[in-house]
Amino acid sequence: MRVFVINQNQEPLSPCHPAKARKLLSCGKAAVWKRYPFTIIMTQEVKNPVVTEHRLKIDPGSQVTGLAILEGNRVVFAAELTHRGSAIKATLYSRRAIRRGRRSRKTRYRQPRFDRKRPACWLAPSLQHRVDTTLTWVNRLRKLTPISSISMELVRFDTQRLNNPEIAGIEYQQGELFGYEVREYLLTKWNRQCAYCGASKVPLQIEHIHPKAKGGSNRVSNLCLACQPCNVKKGTRPIEQFLKKKPDSLQRILAFAKRPQLDAAAVNSTRWKLYRQLMATGLPVETGTGARTKFNRTRLGLPKTHWLDAACVGQSTPDNLIARNINPLVIKATGHGNRQMAQINKFGFPRRKKDGSYRVRTRIKEFHGFKTGDIVRAIVPTGKNQGTHIGRVTVRAGRVFDLTTAKGKLQSINWKYFKPIWKADGYAYVHKVQKCPLI
Numbered sequence: 001m002r003v004f005v006i007n008q009n010q011e012p013l014s015p016c017h018p019a020k021a022r023k024l025l026s027c028g029k030a031a032v033w034k035r036y037p038f039t040i041i042m043t044q045e046v047k048n049p050v051v052t053e054h055r056l057k058i059d060p061g062s063q064v065t066g067l068a069i070l071e072g073n074r075v076v077f078a079a080e081l082t083h084r085g086s087a088i089k090a091t092l093y094s095r096r097a098i099r100r101g102r103r104s105r106k107t108r109y110r111q112p113r114f115d116r117k118r119p120a121c122w123l124a125p126s127l128q129h130r131v132d133t134t135l136t137w138v139n140r141l142r143k144l145t146p147i148s149s150i151s152m153e154l155v156r157f158d159t160q161r162l163n164n165p166e167i168a169g170i171e172y173q174q175g176e177l178f179g180y181e182v183r184e185y186l187l188t189k190w191n192r193q194c195a196y197c198g199a200s201k202v203p204l205q206i207e208h209i210h211p212k213a214k215g216g217s218n219r220v221s222n223l224c225l226a227c228q229p230c231n232v233k234k235g236t237r238p239i240e241q242f243l244k245k246k247p248d249s250l251q252r253i254l255a256f257a258k259r260p261q262l263d264a265a266a267v268n269s270t271r272w273k274l275y276r277q278l279m280a281t282g283l284p285v286e287t288g289t290g291a292r293t294k295f296n297r298t299r300l301g302l303p304k305t306h307w308l309d310a311a312c313v314g315q316s317t318p319d320n321l322i323a324r325n326i327n328p329l330v331i332k333a334t335g336h337g338n339r340q341m342a343q344i345n346k347f348g349f350p351r352r353k354k355d356g357s358y359r360v361r362t363r364i365k366e367f368h369g370f371k372t373g374d375i376v377r378a379i380v381p382t383g384k385n386q387g388t389h390i391g392r393v394t395v396r397a398g399r400v401f402d403l404t405t406a407k408g409k410l411q412s413i414n415w416k417y418f419k420p421i422w423k424a425d426g427y428a429y430v431h432k433v434q435k436c437p438l439i
Contacts, residue, residue: 003020003040005042006143007042012144013042014071053071053149055070056145056149056151057151058134058150058152059309059310059313066079066307067080068308068310076145079307080329081133083129127269138281149284149286149316150286151314153314182223183206204225211237221257221258239253328432334373368395371395374421374422375420376403399414
């Protein structure tokens, strides 16, 4: 993966090879500007720099969004952005339960302090978060790379609409692609596994939960995936009879069959707003389809990962895509902490100390120059935590902090042993090492 380079005026230059970046750093011609993603800044004026055009490709997802930057036919940067929409949703549910508990008590009435009317383009906070974080990283990468165009996956491929623009109604819903759409939906919903035995990486068949011979319908809620042995063994027997000795599996399948595809709904709700936000940047935006992405990835013989899906988005994907030795940067949205001052118990009531006073979080967020979420290096000379550790710090008002590393959590480390690496910005970073280089 290439190294980002900016000049003395903090203007982006073309990324360079890591060996060249090490040479510039050792000679004193450059200095480290950022660590995530790794960027160097030139300490001397660069005369007549050669700046090439780069294309940023985005594969929006419900939980993970893939990002890739292409210079011609070469992938120079890749990242996988993990959203925290589920955490936001859980926090909102907790807040709603606490507020409902307060309303049921005998407390004084408070007039509303603001207008609760939602704007026309309003999205739920868990959905708006996906748009905001993606746009944040688009703007960050634009400051580090000379990006001249953007590609994003927007809609699925629809041959029926192309062949017959007037197609509508039941004819449109159950045409040539009806079986294909249903199969792709089921593969995503059931995680490409057999519903009965959990087998994966085997040919799967569409199975009627309630047999069609017994009056079962073709509704998606009555369909699942099954491997051939399970499909033949079940036959036309009702699922209650087939799983009579497995009540847990029976209950799980019946409940899961009626569950909607939440991830697909989240992407459909946010993709057009993200597209409008990208158009507002002033760069030309190319839109691709899911079928085009899958076709490009299959044609190039690449495995299915989020960043490779992003590299294969759109018609601009080159025929000889080079993605060798790319260790994508895994970016996880962690938030900026909790603004709730009162500490509450599981029933929603404020917690008390032994003297009867309420437990309140301190407004001071920084102790000894460190904040919760900072990435630090801890060099511990003695004790049970002896050694060198790198991770995210959790600060306290005292002299000892906690450190969360890839191997686990270390407690009670003196702050004097910490050296800062990266200030908390609401994200956690780690490089994902590939098992083998891609050709």
